[in-house]
Amino acid sequence: MIILKDRSPTDTQVEVSSSVNLLSPWVHEELRVRRWRQRFALGLLALVVAIAGGWAYERIVLAQVEADLRGEEATAESLQGRIADLAPVQTYVDGVDRRSRAVQQQMATDVAFSEVLEALADATPGGARIESLSVDLPTGVGVTIAPDGTITDVTRGLVAAGCPGPDPFAVLEVIGCVTLSGTAADRGTVGQLVISLAAAKEFSEPFITTTTTDEGASVTFSGSVALTPKVFSGRYDDRAALTGLSDEAADETSDESGEGSE
Amino acid sequence: MNLRSASATALIGSLVLLLTAALGWVLLLGPTLARVGEQREAAEAAADRSALLALQLGRLQAKAGDLGDTERAERRLAELFPPTADQPGFFEQIGEIAREAGYAPGDITTLSPSAPAPLAAPAPPPPSTTGDGSAAEAAPAGVPSDLAVQTVAMTLEGGYDEARRMLRGLERLDRAFLVRSVALSASGDSSSLTMSISGATYVAPPVPAPAADETSQAG
Numbered sequence: 001m002i003i004l005k006d007r008s009p010t011d012t013q014v015e016v017s018s019s020v021n022l023l024s025p026w027v028h029e030e031l032r033v034r035r036w037r038q039r040f041a042l043g044l045l046a047l048v049v050a051i052a053g054g055w056a057y058e059r060i061v062l063a064q065v066e067a068d069l070r071g072e073e074a075t076a077e078s079l080q081g082r083i084a085d086l087a088p089v090q091t092y093v094d095g096v097d098r099r100s101r102a103v104q105q106q107m108a109t110d111v112a113f114s115e116v117l118e119a120l121a122d123a124t125p126g127g128a129r130i131e132s133l134s135v136d137l138p139t140g141v142g143v144t145i146a147p148d149g150t151i152t153d154v155t156r157g158l159v160a161a162g163c164p165g166p167d168p169f170a171v172l173e174v175i176g177c178v179t180l181s182g183t184a185a186d187r188g189t190v191g192q193l194v195i196s197l198a199a200a201k202e203f204s205e206p207f208i209t210t211t212t213t214d215e216g217a218s219v220t221f222s223g224s225v226a227l228t229p230k231v232f233s234g235r236y237d238d239r240a241a242l243t244g245l246s247d248e249a250a251d252e253t254s255d256e257s258g259e260g261s262e
Numbered sequence: 263m264n265l266r267s268a269s270a271t272a273l274i275g276s277l278v279l280l281l282t283a284a285l286g287w288v289l290l291l292g293p294t295l296a297r298v299g300e301q302r303e304a305a306e307a308a309a310d311r312s313a314l315l316a317l318q319l320g321r322l323q324a325k326a327g328d329l330g331d332t333e334r335a336e337r338r339l340a341e342l343f344p345p346t347a348d349q350p351g352f353f354e355q356i357g358e359i360a361r362e363a364g365y366a367p368g369d370i371t372t373l374s375p376s377a378p379a380p381l382a383a384p385a386p387p388p389p390s391t392t393g394d395g396s397a398a399e400a401a402p403a404g405v406p407s408d409l410a411v412q413t414v415a416m417t418l419e420g421g422y423d424e425a426r427r428m429l430r431g432l433e434r435l436d437r438a439f440l441v442r443s444v445a446l447s448a449s450g451d452s453s454s455l456t457m458s459i460s461g462a463t464y465v466a467p468p469v470p471a472p473a474a475d476e477t478s479q480a481g
Contacts, residue, residue, distance in 0.1 A: 029266075029268060030266075032268040033266060033267070033268050033271045036272050036275060039275075040271075040275030043275075043279055044278065044279060044282060047279060047282055047283055048286075051282075051283070051287075051290060052290075054291050055286075055290040055291055055294060058295055058298055059294060061298050062294060062297055062298045062301060065302050065305055068305045068309075069301055069304050072305055072311075072312050073308050075308075076311050076315055079312060079315035079316055083315060083318055083319050086322040086323070086326055088472035088473070089322055089325055089326045089329070089472050090322060090325075091472070092329070092332065092469060092471055092472050093325055093332055095336075095469035095470075096332050096335050096336045099336070099339045100335065102409055102464075102466065103339060103342050103343055103438060103464075106343075106438070106464055107438050110433070110438075110441075111441065112433055113429040113432075113441050113444050114429040114430035114433060117422070117425060117426040117429060117446075118426055121422065121426070130422075130446075131447070131448040132445075132446055132448060133444075133445070134444070134445040134446070135445075136442070137442050137443060233433055236438070242339075242342075243335035243338055243339060244331060244334055244335050244338065245335045
């Protein structure tokens with residue numbers, strides 16, 4: 001150590017250290033390479049340990065997940081067996097549901113003819129008498145019923161043909177045609193009948209095709225009037241009311257059938 | 263390049279580390295992770311399926327435990343669409359509503375039911391009737407069906423009100439009766455009307471109820 005003394009009044013000590021490296025540069029390089037190798041060896045070891053540890057952990061997780069899967073599959077198999085045991089119950093409930101749908105399908109076009117006769121009687125003015133009538137409902141093309149039982153087709157597949165009307169351009173929803181004939185005191189009474197029929201919700205497009213008088217006596221008339229969808233009875237529209245089973249229960253049954261068949 | 267230099271050693275060492283990491287991922291960690299993912303998804307799907315099956319089983323057990331509502335519904339449906347034509351019962355029902363409508367027994371001049379004919383499946387549109395009351399839309403022979411149609415033609419003599427009440431009675435009949443045509447015509451100068459009705463009733467086989475031991479198996 002060398003201590004320099006300054007001439008300044010305050011003493012200042014400056015320490016100077018020095019060393020002399022006598023190793024050659026290639027030895028230094030060799031030492032650096034050795035240090036790098038040691039570091040990489042340690043790093044490689046750590047990496048291998050990390051990979052092995054991660055792999056071992058994942059194997060443990062995999063074993064747990066596979067055990068869970070086997071457990072769930074065993075549970076499902078057991079449940080399926082118990083459901084299979086109850087298959088007759090499902091078949092019975094499905095059969096009853098299918099029967100209720102068949103009833104609704106077949107009877108969807110049920111018409112309340114008693115209300116038709118009642119409405120016709122109400123529309124017939126004093127002095128007029130209906131002596132004959134005939135209505136023959138056309139064969140429909142089948143009504144589409146939604147799974148929830150609703151029917152969106154207003155005419156339910158019944159399309160009336162050959163029912164004349166006063167307005168050739170009118171597009172009307174009618175399901176049948178009533179041909180009728182009778183007698184009336186005069187043609188004015190026949191006109192009142194036409195007005196009353198047009199006003200009734202059960203009828204549409206009344207049209208008289210013939211009026212004849214016999215030596216000044218009463219008028220004989222004949223004509224037709226169309227039936228509107230209002231005359232559908234609707235008695236079989238509500239499956240729940242028909243069977244006492246709720247639609248929800250029926251839908252559940254359908255769902256289960258569908259799921260069970262998958 | 264001197265492979266014994268520090269820079270070359272660093273480069274080679276880095277490459278070895280990268281290669282080791284890549285091999286570790288490709289050969290060990292990657293496949294295992296993928297398999298864990300697959301198995302986990304399968305386990306979740308199996309759990310969902312078990313939950314669904316448990317729900318179904320619960321509903322079925324509830325149904326099996328209380329089939330009363332379903333049996334009542336089946337009885338009601340069997341009244342609407344009986345298992346056979348049951349002509350004695352049908353004649354009795356028609357006679358009863360005719361009496362209630364005001365017709366005398368002799369006023370029912372014609373009551374002609376046809377033999378039930380199977381309908382094609384799926385359910386076709388309502389049958390049209392011909393003049394003799396036979397089914398025009400009966401299914402061809404050999405078509406399997408669980409529904410049959412029976413056309414019925416009847417003629418009654420009475421007044422307008424009786425005709426209306428008779429039709430009301432048919433609409434309220436226990437057995438479903440689908441009226442397809444109605445014709446009324448006056449008989450001479452009297453107020454008596456001849457009413458001709460044609461319609462259809464349906465026949466369906468009964469739905470067999472499960473045996474008692476079948477309903478208690480999965481309790």
